[in-house]
Amino acid sequence: MLTHCAHARYVWNLAVEQHAHWRPGRRSAPSFAEQCRQLTEARREHGWLGAGNADVQQQALKDFARAKSARFTSGFGEPTWRRKHVHEGFRVIGTGRVPECHADGSPKLNARTGRPVMGRSVVVRRLSRRWAQVRVPGCGWVRFRLSARGKGAELPGAKTFRVTFRSGRWHVTFAVVPDPVPAPGTGGVVGIDRGVTVTAALSDGRMLNCSQLTVRERAQIRKHQRRAARARKGSPGKAAAYAKVAGLRAREAMRRKDWCEKTSTMLARTYDLVRFEKLNIKTMTRSAKGTVEQPGQNVAQKSGLNRSILAQGWGLLRQRTGHKAPGRVEDVPAPYTSLRCSACGWIDKNSRKSQAEFVCSSCGFTCNADTNASNNVAAGQGGIPRPRRTAGAGGATTATRRPNAREPQPARVGIPLF
Ligand SMILES: [Zn+2]
Numbered sequence: 001m002l003t004h005c006a007h008a009r010y011v012w013n014l015a016v017e018q019h020a021h022w023r024p025g026r027r028s029a030p031s032f033a034e035q036c037r038q039l040t041e042a043r044r045e046h047g048w049l050g051a052g053n054a055d056v057q058q059q060a061l062k063d064f065a066r067a068k069s070a071r072f073t074s075g076f077g078e079p080t081w082r083r084k085h086v087h088e089g090f091r092v093i094g095t096g097r098v099p100e101c102h103a104d105g106s107p108k109l110n111a112r113t114g115r116p117v118m119g120r121s122v123v124v125r126r127l128s129r130r131w132a133q134v135r136v137p138g139c140g141w142v143r144f145r146l147s148a149r150g151k152g153a154e155l156p157g158a159k160t161f162r163v164t165f166r167s168g169r170w171h172v173t174f175a176v177v178p179d180p181v182p183a184p185g186t187g188g189v190v191g192i193d194r195g196v197t198v199t200a201a202l203s204d205g206r207m208l209n210c211s212q213l214t215v216r217e218r219a220q221i222r223k224h225q226r227r228a229a230r231a232r233k234g235s236p237g238k239a240a241a242y243a244k245v246a247g248l249r250a251r252e253a254m255r256r257k258d259w260c261e262k263t264s265t266m267l268a269r270t271y272d273l274v275r276f277e278k279l280n281i282k283t284m285t286r287s288a289k290g291t292v293e294q295p296g297q298n299v300a301q302k303s304g305l306n307r308s309i310l311a312q313g314w315g316l317l318r319q320r321t322g323h324k325a326p327g328r329v330e331d332v333p334a335p336y337t338s339l340r341c342s343a344c345g346w347i348d349k350n351s352r353k354s355q356a357e358f359v360c361s362s363c364g365f366t367c368n369a370d371t372n373a374s375n376n377v378a379a380g381q382g383g384i385p386r387p388r389r390t391a392g393a394g395g396a397t398t399a400t401r402r403p404n405a406r407e408p409q410p411a412r413v414g415i416p417l418f
Pocket residue numbers: 341342343344345346360361362363364365
């Protein structure tokens with residue numbers, strides 16, 4: 001399978017190179033069909049490439065063609081180089097033959113002969129509740145453990161599947177677009193405020209936390225990093241220590257993903273409308289380092305905050321909820337959601353007494369700060385600051401102070417105020 005990965009990567013990178021050298025005015029870069037012809041030639045010329053699986057190599061070209069055509073819509077941009085140990089994977093096209101269907105379930109018929117159109121399908125054999133096997137070219141039947149979603153369900157009728165290898169784990173993925181989760185029809189609206197201390201505060205008062213590595217696991221990471229640093233360059237001990245670190249990091253990522261999947265399903269099932277505060281994670285996690293001439297302040301604190309923002313999986317939760325409840329997810333502009341009183345609408349940064357406590361300086365409304373923010377998000381408010389009251393009208397001493405154009409930054413970077 002690693003050989004398949006190497007061949008797929010080689011073919012993909014050749015395709016990237018062909019397209020990278022294209023400039024306006026030159027002959028157009030080769031199309032998928034042209035690349036397939038070139039691949040056949042290359043396979044004839046080079047024995048090592050010819051010895052590999054032709055389908056795996058051709059699917060790499062097809063993946064590239066698809067990535068290229070979707071470069072403006074996929075969110076991944078221009079397809080780029082694949083690296084050894086980082087982007088290991090290949091696609092396998094199914095060998096089974098099944099009649100193709102229209103969207104309404106009626107069989108597709110050939111217009112000329114009237115016979116049903118046959119399509120490719122992956123043959124998956126179920127071995128038990130947990131285990132199944134699939135045929136990989138050159139490797140025979142390969143057993144795999146079913147993920148939580150595949151466990152109870154009927155095995156998918158995918159046309160292809162992808163095998164990937166990352167941080168010491170092999171995965172097999174069947175691309176099937178699942179049906180969206182049906183709306184409960186209760187008219188319920190929920191607002192979600194994402195933060196660092198509480199991953200997701202819901203406007204119904206619930207505080208959801210994304211599980212992270214335990215103190216013990218983090219200590220293990222440090223231990224193995226230390227061992228790797230002290231081991232001789234290129235020694236097996238160094239590689240083993242790095243593999244341990246990668247394994248723990250993979251565990252962290254999988255835990256986060258699992259949490260996002262479960263939470264997004266719960267949200268899609270329980271509420272008709274889900275509102276997220278609009279965050280720009282890219283700008284929020286921008287480095288504070290600055291330049292040599294103008295060094296930034298609190299660089300270490302900001303990088304620590306960045307790490308915890310990225311570790312929270314905020315983007316993934318929003319993305320997966322959008323997939324599961326299409327058309328039922330909204331983004332509410334974020335400024336002032338954490339400073340606005342959800343009872344009277346008064347915006348004052350002094351209302352937020354601490355990380356957790358919110359006491360309105362105008363009406364005295366008291367609430368958990370995260371719940372208050374999520375209530376604002378649920379109401380779809382927070383974006384436009386209310387017209388400034390004149391001094392005395394609100395009774396608040398800070399009413400004369402004009403709020404900053406941006407949401408006031410936390411005094412210490414360690415205390416987030418989102
Ligand atoms: Zn108030």
